[in-house]
Structures are given as structure tokens and as C-alpha cells.
Amino acid sequence: MFKNQFVSGWCDFMIKKEEQNLDVDHKSPFKDRLAEAMLGESNSSFARKCGVTETTIRKYLHGKAWPRALTLQKISQITGRSTSWLLGEDDDTKVRDSVRENAEDGLFKDTELLLHLFKFLPVAQRSQVLKQVLKEVTQCVENVDRYKK
Secondary structure (H helix, E strand, C coil), X not given: XXXXXXXXXXXXXXXXHHHCCCCCCCHHXXXXXXXXXXXXXXXXXXXXXXCCCHHHHHHHHCCCCCCCXXXXXXXXXXXXXXXXXXXXXXXXXXXXXXXXXXXXXXXXXXXXXXXXXXXXXXXXXXXXXXXXXXXXXXXXXXXXXXXXX
16 A cells, blocks of 8 residues: 555656746756855865865856766765755655655665656656656556455
């Protein structure tokens, strides 16, 4: 039953995100949130912790570059801020709490990262991904139901 609730909640969440304005510049909130999360720490010190160059951090702070997924996750760990917060969003507590209550911590982090990467796909690709995920999840649920009988 959890999988059906999760899938339903996840699909609702993603559809809601899909309907939002897709032309938003996602770099702008990131650069502001990164500056806030650094708490006045020097660019060079923060860069060393993240495993990137000071120039890279400077580019992030000026909105001229965007971190790769693993770097974003590392920044999240270092600052103690969620990737969604760094990306300029408020955390969707309903989805996050559901996942957090019912999954291992590593799975939660992977799921959160995938959700945030998803929003940067073009609309056509988002639709294809959602259809494929829904198909795969439906097959998984059917398999679980078959084994229960």
C-alpha cells in the first residue's frame, strides 16, 4: 500500500512542478542561497571543502556556472542545507516526510536528488520520464500483488 501512496503523492508533486513556470532562471536562486549558506566563509576555504576550485565557487556565486549533481549534493552536506533549499525552493514536506518515514536515509537522498534533477529536463523529456516511471512502478506494484496472492 505504501508504494501506491508514494507513487500517487510523487506523481501529484511532479505534475504540480510541471505546471509551474518553466522559464525561470534556476541559477539566480542558487547563487543567492549559496552565498547565504556559506555564512561569510571565504570562497577558497569553501571551495576546498567542496573539492572544486575557488574560480568555480566564484562562478556559482555570480550565476555564471551551475554545479553538477554530485557537487550540489556535496554543497548540501557541507552547509547542512537541503538541495531543494539551495535550488531556491521551499521543501515539499508532505513528499519528503513520506519518503523519509518509509525509506532508508540513502534512498531518501537519492530520491531527493533525482527529483531536483528532473525539474531541469525539457518539458517533452519530463513527460517521457513520467510515463516510463509510471509504467515501471505499475509493473512493480503488480509483481508485489502477484507475490502476495
